[in-house]
Amino acid sequence: xxxxxxxxxxxxxxxxxxxxxxxxxxxxxxxxxxxxxxxxxxxxxxxxxxxxxxxxxxxxxxxxxxxxxxxxxxxxxxxxxxxxxxxxxxxxxxxxxxxxxxxxxxxxxxxxxxxxxxxxxxxxxxxxxxxxxxxxxxxxxxxxxxxxxxxxxxxxxxxxxxxxxxxxxxxxxxxxxxxxxxxxxxxxxxxxxxxxxxxxxxxxxxxxxxxxxxxxxxxxxxxxxxxxxxxxxxxxxxxxxxxxxxxxxxxxxxxxxxxxxxxxxxxxxxxxxxxxxxxxxx
Numbered sequence: 552x553x554x555x556x557x558x559x560x561x562x563x564x565x566x567x568x569x570x571x572x573x574x575x576x577x578x579x580x581x582x583x584x585x586x587x588x589x590x591x592x593x594x595x596x597x598x599x600x601x602x603x604x605x606x607x608x609x610x611x612x613x614x615x616x617x618x619x620x621x622x623x624x625x626x627x628x629x630x631x632x633x634x635x636x637x638x639x640x641x642x643x644x645x646x647x648x649x650x651x652x653x654x655x656x657x658x659x660x661x662x663x664x665x666x667x668x669x670x671x672x673x674x675x676x677x678x679x680x681x682x683x684x685x686x687x688x689x690x691x692x693x694x695x696x697x698x699x700x701x702x703x704x705x706x707x708x709x710x711x712x713x714x715x716x717x718x719x720x721x722x723x724x725x726x727x728x729x730x731x732x733x734x735x736x737x738x739x740x741x742x743x744x745x746x747x748x749x750x751x752x753x754x755x756x757x758x759x760x761x762x763x764x765x766x767x768x769x770x771x772x773x774x775x776x777x778x779x780x781x782x783x784x785x786x787x788x789x790x791x792x793x794x795x796x797x798x799x800x801x802x803x804x805x806x807x808x809x810x811x812x813x814x815x816x817x818x819x820x821x822x823x824x825x826x827x828x829x830x831x832x833x
Contacts, residue, residue: 570722583732601685629707645712654773668811684728727751
């Protein structure tokens with residue numbers, strides 16, 4: 552019994568670490584885009600950001616989600632519990648609805664200025680690879696706990712459904728952030744169902760109209776339904792990042808940690824030397 556509980560608890564972390572290691576290995580052999588910064592420097596920076604984020608997840612999110620999913624199961628809270636679906640169908644429905652509501656949250660992190668302050672840290676990476684998937688400011692993860700709590704209670708997410716979703720979510724996030732060149736025809740077919748490196752590369756473009764597309768973290772059906780799917784951008788044409796933060800000196804570790812708490816530059820305006828000083832004074 553204890554072994555089964557242990558295996559369930561470590562399933563998501565093991566799947567995530569396995570996917571991360573494999574993708575890093577493949578990236579070195581089949582890169583999709585040329586690197587701007589040193590991979591060693593970026594990996595160190597992104598892992599340092601991830602260290603603080605992991606602490607936030609463990610100390611803030613996990614206690615909340617563990618208690619809420621058990622409460623949902625015990626008292627039959629939420630849409631799926633009210634509908635009373637068969638067990639397997641309930642699990643599948645919960646995973647699908649979690650994926651959709653994560654799409655909604657992702658859109659909100661771009662559209663609401665306060666949330667963008669924190670999500671901006673993720674987008675200021677000058678390259679896009681598997682390590683970018685762990686480059687989320689700890690503040691963003693703490694704020695997102697309220698959204699995760701709402702997902703669980705409104706949908707009616709059981710402990711089992713949450714674990715199944717996490718087992719699929721983390722490898723998916725690592726995969727679509729990765730800098731892997733897949734065979735074009737294979738990726739085209741795969742992208743009909745899930746988010747792929749080429750699709751998410753467009754989302755990380757420094758062109759706002761391209762960033763405002765391909766929001767899905769798992770199933771691409773949400774972008775298709777909302778008309779936000781964009782596929783017609785060549786990877787060679789994409790500049791990764793945010794226009795106001797294209798200087799490597801602007802994205803060193805100390806600066807990106809402080810970034811959400813400082814006066815914000817106009818993210819989508821390319822800063823020249825002349826207007827850089829002006830914006831720093833604002």
